[in-house]
Structure formats: structure tokens, C-alpha cells
Amino acid sequence: MHDVPLHCGLGLRRGLMTELLALEQSDVDFLECAPENWIGVGGVHGRQFAQLAERYPLVCHGLSLSLGGSLPLDRRLLEQTRVFLERYGVRHFSEHLSYCCDDGHLYDLLPIPFTDEAVRAVAARIRQAQDLLQRRIAVENISYYAAPYQAMSELDFILAVVAEADCDLLVDVNNITVNACNHGYDAQAFLRGLPIARVTGMHVAGHFDQASDLKIDSHGSAVSDNVWSLFALATARFGRRPTVLERDFNYPPLADLLQEVAHMRAIQREMAHE
Known part of the structure; x- marks a missing residue:
């Protein structure tokens, strides 16, 4: 069963x-x-998780590796994650291209300066994480609302990091949509630039439209038409890649989420070139 193709998935949340x-x-x-939400969890939640994993x-x-941070990588977390991934036969592991720690967890995903120095530093940390996890990982483009410094574009920064780290890429279509609106770039051109x-x-x-020029990456609403349109273009470009519907709060009836998953599947069948 666990060798079946992975096309359409749903985020595993305790609230669901x-x-x-x-x-x-x-x-x-x-x-x-997220492994760190389930490592060492027992009781009712642990038993329920085991049922789903079966x-x-x-x-x-x-959520917590802080690949863009300055503190040493958490080797204990990486070892726990490696064991977790092996235990459950996980084929794909990804992390955010961001940082979330500075003398403690900040409980947010913060943008990295888009500089050559940051490229080298982050790529080295990704290579180290891959060595400790004993596998390739993918990094995800994040949403952000202000950048600390930009000597290059977001796209060029991502391209440089994944090339120097020799890692994979998880494309968050909603984040591209949000950033394109908030920072004034062409979402389709950004998508075409990814390897x-x-x-x-x-x-x-889903995201929240705060204003005509401000979108908030909320994960608390249905996927918008413009995200679905960009996902169709992404599927046409990249093929039928494992795609997750993320919903973190304000949960609708399960039937509504499954309708979105079914829409995702329909787009994949129509647009994938494989």
C-alpha cells in the first residue's frame, strides 16, 4: 500500500x-x-496517529530546523527526525527556507536576507542537515511581508540556494500568489523560473485578502481561484508531483476539504504531461 503513487494529499492536523x-x-x-508534532506522542493522539500511518x-x-538561522542546527531533533522518517517509511521530507530560532523558538517563519553570504550559509546548513538525516530534502519557498535585505530577487535567491546545497524544492503555490501580490512581481514568471x-x-x-495589494497567508480558508489557476500552470510545468492541501484552522466539514482534493486531482489529470 505504501508503494502507491503519491498524487493528492491532505495535511494531518490534530483538529482534523x-x-x-x-x-x-x-x-x-x-x-x-510535521515530525516534531508527533515524535514521542503517546496516549489517544499517539494511537490515532499510528492508525493513520498504517x-x-x-x-x-x-517546522523547526531553522535552516536559515545562525544558531547551530539541532542535532538531537535531526536524529529524532531521521528515526521518525525511517520508522514510517517516509519518502519525502521538506523544510521551510526560513529561520525560526534565535535563543529560543520564535513561533514564526522569518525571511532570510537575499544575499550571496546568506546563500552560502544556508546552503551549508542544508547540506549538513541532509548528511545528518541521511537523505535529500526539499526546501519550501515561504510567504513573507518584509525582507531584511535584498541584494537579489527572491527567485534568484532560491535558485542559488538549491543549486549550492544540491537539494530539492517544494513549491508552495499559495505562497507564490501571496508574495507576487504583496511584492509586485509576476507569479507566472516566477513559476517559470523554477527548476x-x-x-x-x-x-x-487558502489566503486572506486584507486589501487589493495585501494578501495574508492564513491557511484558514478555501483555496482561491487564482491559486488553483497557478497550480494548473505548475502542474503543466512540473508534472504530477505529490501535492498537499494545507488547512490549519477554521476547519470546514470534511466533505468540503475532499472537494478541494478532488479538484486538485482533476487538475493533475488534465494538466500533467506525464
Whole structure:
């Protein structure tokens, strides 16, 4: 069962646990979770997680490695993550191209300066993480609202990091949509600039339109039409990559989420060139 193709997935959230346990086997191909939310968890939640991991393949998306930070990488977390990934046969692991620690967790994903120095520093940390995890990882383009310094564009920064680190890329289509609006660039041009061979997965999610020129990456609403349109173009460019519908709060009925997953699947079938 865990060798099936991974096309359409849903984020595994504790707030959705009851609904996820009621899923039909064919509703989704896989579930995505953050390892640090489940490492060492026992009791009812641990048993429920084990049930889902038995039924569905897992992919993992980390929250806490702080690849763009200045503090040493958390070797204990990396070792725990490596064991977790091996235990559950996880095929794909990704992390955010950001930082979240500075003498303690900041509980946010903060942008890295777009500089040559940052490229070298972050790429070295990604290579170290890959060595400690004993696998390639993908890094995800994040949403951001202010950048500390930009000597190059966001696109050029991402391209430089993944090339120097020799890692993969998780394309968050919603984040591209949000950033393109907030920072005034062409979302389609950004998408066309990403390297096809390095893309191993995608995310789609909802955002909040604060104003005509300000979108907030909320993960608390349905996926918008412009994100779906960009996802169609991404699928046409990159092929049918494992894609996760992210929903973090304000959960609708499960039927509504599954409608979005079904829409994702329909786009993949129509647009994928494979």
C-alpha cells in the first residue's frame, strides 16, 4: 500500500483527527505531517496517529530546523527526525527556507536576507542537515511581508540556494500568489523560473485578502481561484508531483476539504504531461 503513487494529499492536523480517521481509503493518496508534532506522542493522539500511518503513506514537512538561522542546527531533533522518517517509511521530507530560532523558538517563519553570504550559509546548513538525516530534502519557498535585505530577487535567491546545497524544492503555490501580490512581481514568471528537475512536491492553501495589494497567508480558508489557476500552470510545468492541501484552522466539514482534493486531482489529470 505504501508503494502507491503519491498524487493528492491532505495535511494531518490534530483538529482534523476524528474526520481523518473516517476517511475512505481512496479519498486521499497520502497525509502530510510535521515530525516534531508527533515524535514521542503517546496516549489517544499517539494511537490515532499510528492508525493513520498504517492506512496511509506519510510525507513530512518540518517546522523547526531553522535552516536559515545562525544558531547551530539541532542535532538531537535531526536524529529524532531521521528515526521518525525511517520508522514510517517516509519518502519525502521538506523544510521551510526560513529561520525560526534565535535563543529560543520564535513561533514564526522569518525571511532570510537575499544575499550571496546568506546563500552560502544556508546552503551549508542544508547540506549538513541532509548528511545528518541521511537523505535529500526539499526546501519550501515561504510567504513573507518584509525582507531584511535584498541584494537579489527572491527567485534568484532560491535558485542559488538549491543549486549550492544540491537539494530539492517544494513549491508552495499559495505562497507564490501571496508574495507576487504583496511584492509586485509576476507569479507566472516566477513559476517559470523554477527548476523542473528539483521540484519534488507542491502545496496549495487558502489566503486572506486584507486589501487589493495585501494578501495574508492564513491557511484558514478555501483555496482561491487564482491559486488553483497557478497550480494548473505548475502542474503543466512540473508534472504530477505529490501535492498537499494545507488547512490549519477554521476547519470546514470534511466533505468540503475532499472537494478541494478532488479538484486538485482533476487538475493533475488534465494538466500533467506525464
